[in-house]
Every structure is written in C-alpha cells, then in structure tokens.
Amino acid sequence: MLIYIVEDEEDIRELESYALEKNGFEVQCFENSQEFYRAIHERIPSLILLDLMLPGDDGLTILKKLRDEPVFARIPVIIISAKSTEVDRIRGLDLGADDYMCKPFGVMEMVSRVRARLRNIQELPDKQLTFREITVYDSTRTVTADGKTIDLTFKEFELLKLLIQNPRIVFRRDEILNAIWGHSSTGRTLDVHIRTLRSKLGEYGKYIMTVRGVGYKIDKGE
Numbered sequence: 128m129l130i131y132i133v134e135d136e137e138d139i140r141e142l143e144s145y146a147l148e149k150n151g152f153e154v155q156c157f158e159n160s161q162e163f164y165r166a167i168h169e170r171i172p173s174l175i176l177l178d179l180m181l182p183g184d185d186g187l188t189i190l191k192k193l194r195d196e197p198v199f200a201r202i203p204v205i206i207i208s209a210k211s212t213e214v215d216r217i218r219g220l221d222l223g224a225d226d227y228m229c230k231p232f233g234v235m236e237m238v239s240r241v242r243a244r245l246r247n248i249q250e251l252p253d254k255q256l257t258f259r260e261i262t263v264y265d266s267t268r269t270v271t272a273d274g275k276t277i278d279l280t281f282k283e284f285e286l287l288k289l290l291i292q293n294p295r296i297v298f299r300r301d302e303i304l305n306a307i308w309g310h311s312s313t314g315r316t317l318d319v320h321i322r323t324l325r326s327k328l329g330e331y332g333k334y335i336m337t338v339r340g341v342g343y344k345i346d347k348g349e
C-alpha cells in the first residue's frame with residue numbers, strides 16, 4: 128500500500144514516513160503541491176496525508192482539485208494540520224477530507240487512523256474487468272496478470288482499461304489518442320505506451336495486438 132505525504136516541514140515529514148514505513152507501508156513524501164501533482168499523475172496512492180499550510184497551492188486547494196477530478200476523487204485524504212479550530216476542521220471535512228488530525232499528533236494514533244481508512248476502502252466492492260488472465264480493478268486502479276499485480280502508470284492503466292472494456296474491438300490510433308491524451312499527443316507516445324504495457328504484462332502482453340495500418344485491440348493473441 129502506497130501512502131503519499133504532502134508536508135513542507137521536514138521533521139514532521141520524517142516522523143510520519145518513519146512510522147508508516149515501520150508499519151509496512153510504502154511512502155513517498157512531497158514538500159509542495161507541484162511535486163505532488165506530478166507524482167499523482169504517474170501513480171495513484173492508496174491514501175494521502177495532507178498538510179494545510181504549504182508553499183504554492185495550500186492543502187485545501189489540493190484537496191479541492193483532487194475531489195473535482197473523477198480519477199482522484201475517491202482517494203482517502205487525512206488532513207494533518209496546525210490549524211485546530213472547529214471551523215478549520217469543518218472546512219476540511221466539507222471539502223471532502225476523510226479525517227482531520229491536529230498537530231501535535233500522536234504517531235500511533237495517526238497510523239491507526241490510516242489503517243482504519245484503508246479498511247473502509249477494502250470493504251467496498253470493486254468493479255472488475257477481465258480478459259483471460261488479465262484483470263483490471265477499476266476503483267483501486269490495480270491490474271493483475273494471472274494473479275500477479277502489475278504496476279502501471281496512469282496512462283498505461285487508462286490504455287489497458289479502454290482496450291479491455293471493448294474486447295476484440297479494433298481502435299484506430301487517433302481514437303485511442305483522443306480518448307486518453309486528448310489532442311495533445313502524437314502517435315509516438317501511443318507506441319511507447321503500448322510497448323511498455325506489453326512488456327509489463329509479460330507473456331500476456333501478446334493480447335495487446337497491433338492491427339496493421341489501423342491501430343490496436345485486445346484479443347487472444349494469435
């Protein structure tokens with residue numbers, strides 16, 4: 128389970144990440160919103176610990192942006208802030224935070240609140256899409272091939288999901304580009320993503336088939 132920490136104070140960042148790593152979580156820390164935005168477009172975490180007073184976009188702005196974006200809207204967010212009035216808490220929770228802790232906080236309590244949030248998530252039924260050995264879990268954005276978890280980037284996931292939602296349907300290259308990248312990208316980007324997707328899927332990469340002169344489809348790979 129991957130946890131993102133957005134916190135500009137180094138001491139607190141270290142305190143949080145040390146405690147979470149010791150409890151078996153994978154952790155990535157960010158000092159500001161820019162670094163965080165870049166990372167979240169590559170890899171979606173299971174949960175975010177969010178400070179409020181930050182350089183650049185503050186925590187509430189970050190939270191609002193996440194909740195406005197369907198792909199990120201369901202990631203659990205726990206605010207950890209020095210702002211401790213009831214009004215602050217209510218504002219954070221109203222904007223869609225799942226929990227709110229005030230600094231200074233107990234580290235063990237923080238870990239147990241993280242666990243509680245993740246437990247809630249796991250109880251949600253996940254929408255699954257399956258093509259032979261490959262399964263895409265939409266709400267947790269995970270992918271398995273023959274039961275083994277495959278680590279995909281944001282766009283690789285979108286690409287696989289598009290194909291697997293429409294098995295044996297041939298997508299033209301420009302259709303895929305429009306669906307996943309908008310107009311801002313070239314055929315070369317698509318080819319690179321197809322290649323990395325195939326290689327990450329290992330022996331099951333053969334299901335991602337090239338239809339010469341047209342585009343791509345997912346099919347039984349003959």
Ligand code: CA
Nearest residue numbers: 135178180181
């Ligand atoms: Ca701060």
